[in-house]
Amino acid sequence: MSIFVDENTKVIVQGLTGGQGKFHGLRNRDYGTKIVGGVTPGKGGTDVDGIPVFNTVKEAVEATGATASFVSVPPKFAADAIMEAAAGGIKFIVCITEGIPAHDEAIVFNRLVEEFPGVRLLGPNCPGIISPGKCNIGITSGDIALAGGPVGIVSRSGTLTYQALHELSQQGIGQTTCVGIGGDPVPGTNFIDCLAAFEADPETKAVMMIGEIGGSEEERAAEWIKHNMTKPVVSYVAGVTAPPGRKMGHAGAIISGSKGTAQAKMDALREAGVHVCLNPTEAGQKMVEIVKAL
Amino acid sequence: MDLFEYQGKQYFSRFGIAVSPGDVADTVEEAVAVAERVGYPVVVKAQVKVGGRGKAGGVKLADNIDEVRLHAGNILGLDIKGHVVHRLWIERSSDIAKEYYASFTLDRPNKMHLGMLSAQGGVEIEVVAEENPDAIAFLSIDPVRGLDLGTARRWVADAELDEVAREQTAELLVKLYDCYTTGDCDLAEINPLILTPDNKVHALDAKVTLDENASFRHPEWEEFRATETEDPREKMAKEKGLNYIGLDGTVGIIANGAGLAMSTLDVVNQVGGSAANFLDIGGGANADVMASALEVINSDPKVKVIFVNIFGGITRVDEVAKGVLEALKRVTISSPIVLRLDGTNAVEGRAILAPHLNEKLITEPTMLDAARRAVAFANA
Structure with missing residues (x-):
């Protein structure tokens, strides 16, 4: 099984007629994802390589029965695009847009909770989600993933997600689902949401969790793991050597005072029984050991 | 982006938040003019983006024109924890209950x-x-x-x-x-x-x-x-549109993706080296971007070796390899370069580089191997 998406998930792409949306949307379709439509205001009735384009999400949902949306629009339009998706009947929204103002993200998060409690947002500023062999929404290259499980991956970083997939696939270890939750300060989906879904998924036997400096999501995840997780978790936290007070590329990756350091996160995870590794390769090797011993 | 105190106060004023009457001054004469305008006593405050100004002598009370001259003269040019004072904020002193x-x-x-x-x-x-x-x-x-x-x-x-x-x-x-x-x-x-x-x-x-x-x-x-004072390396990187943070070590770092770049710093540190910078070239690692990245790192005199760590996803490694060769034609790099290229089209990418490899252009199969090799150069 997979989490959040599967081979039957019907997906629309908001921004399909734009450069990024078209590039990744078509790649996702080539991978086998059911990309059933696109949305661009004013371009309804046209198509992109045979994929019908609609003016609104509501029209797209009515015509195609889509339940998921891939949001690839510029930062200034992203908040509205996400809310339109939720109002239009979409249940799972993946937003890859980088550079959305933090205040917009905070408002979107709280409006979704209050007005559309059944809707899940993944991202913003994330690589997306891939369930190898079934569904790929976002920018992850399908070539580096391997179908068949038994590992679930959840990560705050894009390239480190690819690195993790690669480390496992090379060793012949497949993945059930790989979720990139993104590096922004207000992620729609957090570590705990994914860990809980992996814990509940019978095909996922172990979980790789990749964190980074900033915030306290890793510490909260550690607390949750300690009390709820029965499956083994291997973790790597990037940014041990990051200087305090500087944003390391991701808006969310900043150490404030003594809070948010990689060391504090690793200590919390270790204390929760997680296998904490010092670099992505070591994490891959540890996971290979664990899977072989299953 | 952090604002100076005076900019913060000007920003507050736009939203109707009461602040003390005052203005900025870049010279002693300007400071005097502001003081004469707002009325004594005034506070002469160094504008630096670092705490502990008062203790460092960067905040002084002045009761008259001579004191304003004296304090403004002393504070302008003062070095507060590595931040040199170029601008003052002069405001009417407030009694505090x-x-x-x-x-x-x-x-x-x-x-x-x-x-x-x-x-x-x-x-x-x-x-x-x-x-x-x-x-x-x-x-x-x-x-x-x-x-x-x-x-x-x-x-x-x-x-x-x-x-x-x-x-x-x-x-x-x-x-x-x-x-x-x-x-x-x-x-x-x-x-x-x-x-x-x-x-x-x-x-x-x-x-x-x-x-x-x-x-x-x-x-x-x-x-x-316009007033952001920064590391000259960071300024150059910003002009070239790169996501760069200057650090103090000797291993120059180029990686794609913020997470991988952070991770590269960590691995270099684990094998006994120290990074000279954080540099994320993002998704499109073409020749232009690679040349800019190499140029910025090359301008840092502390750098002894450059570690290029690329994991191809959407970015194809063969394109990156071409970018590196193209960049090397445009920029003369003094330090050896150690590359780790993995992911989409890695085999093709390594093959493109193969005929050009020498003692100053080296590839290693994994991130850890490449880090060790780079650190060996840096510590030699």
Whole structure:
């Protein structure tokens, strides 16, 4: 099984007629994802390589029965695009847009909770989600993933997600689902949401969790793991050597005072029984050991 | 983007928040002119983005024109923790009856805004939080609903501010919240927020951090950007559109993706080296980007070796390899380059580089191997 998406998930792409949306949307379709439509205001009735384009999400949902949306629009339009998706009947929204103002993200998060409690947002500023062999929404290259499980991956970083997939696939270890939750300060989906879904998924036997400096999501995840997780978790936290007070590329990756350091996160995870590794390769090797011993 | 105190105060003024009358001065004569205009006594304040100005002699009271000359002359050019003072803020000195603290920031775990208000201002809020946490009234604010005056009134009472200050402070907090949200701040902090002996409340300091992601709706931020003093390496990188942070080590780093770049720093550190920088070239690692990246790193005299760590996803490694060769034609690089190329089309990429490899252009199969090789060069 997979989490959040599967081979039957019907997906629309908001921004399909734009450069990024078209590039990744078509790649996702080539991978086998059911990309059933696109949305661009004013371009309804046209198509992109045979994929019908609609003016609104509501029209797209009515015509195609889509339940998921891939949001690839510029930062200034992203908040509205996400809310339109939720109002239009979409249940799972993946937003890859980088550079959305933090205040917009905070408002979107709280409006979704209050007005559309059944809707899940993944991202913003994330690589997306891939369930190898079934569904790929976002920018992850399908070539580096391997179908068949038994590992679930959840990560705050894009390239480190690819690195993790690669480390496992090379060793012949497949993945059930790989979720990139993104590096922004207000992620729609957090570590705990994914860990809980992996814990509940019978095909996922172990979980790789990749964190980074900033915030306290890793510490909260550690607390949750300690009390709820029965499956083994291997973790790597990037940014041990990051200087305090500087944003390391991701808006969310900043150490404030003594809070948010990689060391504090690793200590919390270790204390929760997680296998904490010092670099992505070591994490891959540890996971290979664990899977072989299953 | 962090603002200078004077910029923070100017930003506050736009939202109707009371600050002391004053102006900026870049020379002694300008300082005198401002002082004569606002009236004595004045405070002469160094404009640097670092704490502890007062202790370093960067904040002085002046009662007359001679004192303004003396202090402005001494403070301009002063080095405060590595920050040289180029600009002063001269403002009318305020008599202080009470010092409070007020701020708004994002409470990330709760995805709400967090207001902090305390009757004990003038000291670092971290110290108050540590020693006397009950002295801070925390307010969680739903970003959708915002902060209304009624809530602000209850909040100032909770914080046990002096009765005479409450209504004015409640009104000021609503304005500060507006500045924080409409003004797209990551942090809007007033410390101290003062009550004067004649019962007026106003901001005596301003600490504002702007969310650069919101630049598109704030063309007025351009003036703040112009005054950003920074590391010359960072300035060059910014001009070339690179995401670069200067550090103190000897291993220059180029990686694609923020997470991988951070991870590269960590691995270099683990094998006994230290990074000279953080540099994320993002998704499109073409020849132009690679040449710019190599150029910026090459300009750093501390760099002894360059470690290029690329994991191809959407970015194809063969394109990266071509980019490196093209870049090397354009820029003469003095340090050896160690590359680790993996992911999409890695085999093709390595094959492209193969005929060009020599003792100063080396590939290694894994991130760890490449880090060891680079550090060996750096420590040789």
